[in-house]
Amino acid sequence: MQENLFMLMLQSVAGLALVLALFAGLVWGLRKLQFRQLPQGELAMRVVQRLAIDTRHSLVEVEYGKKRYLLGISPTGISTVSDSLLAESNLNANLGSDSDLDSISYDDEGNR
Numbered sequence: 784m785q786e787n788l789f790m791l792m793l794q795s796v797a798g799l800a801l802v803l804a805l806f807a808g809l810v811w812g813l814r815k816l817q818f819r820q821l822p823q824g825e826l827a828m829r830v831v832q833r834l835a836i837d838t839r840h841s842l843v844e845v846e847y848g849k850k851r852y853l854l855g856i857s858p859t860g861i862s863t864v865s866d867s868l869l870a871e872s873n874l875n876a877n878l879g880s881d882s883d884l885d886s887i888s889y890d891d892e893g894n895r
Contacts, residue, residue, distance in 0.1 A: 831844040831851065842864065843854045853865040 828845060828847045831846050833844075834842045836842065840855070840857045843856060845852045845854060851867050852863055855862045855864045
């Protein structure tokens with residue numbers, strides 16, 4: 784009788800150990816899949832820059848493929864402010880040089 788009780792306890796402990804080992808393996812596998820890196824190819828998404836407007840609102844420029852998106856982030860959600868194609872010639876032409884930016888002067892109210 785005592786031998787049967789010992790075997791029953793041993794089977795229960797062994798079964799519990801097997802279930803815990805399977806659970807630990809599943810958690811390990813899911814964590815490995817979760818932290819897998821995205822391909823660094825043309826379709827990878829990256830944050831170009833972030834501008835904090837206040838403690839709860841910010842603007843984020845995101846590049847995905849050949850497009851850039853300007854996203855507004857607030858406690859109520861995320862909204863697209865603007866999206867544009869990434870064209871080097873247009874980008875450089877629109878930005879101008881640093882000397883052009885330095886020559887712009889503003890009055891106290893922010894007018895040119």
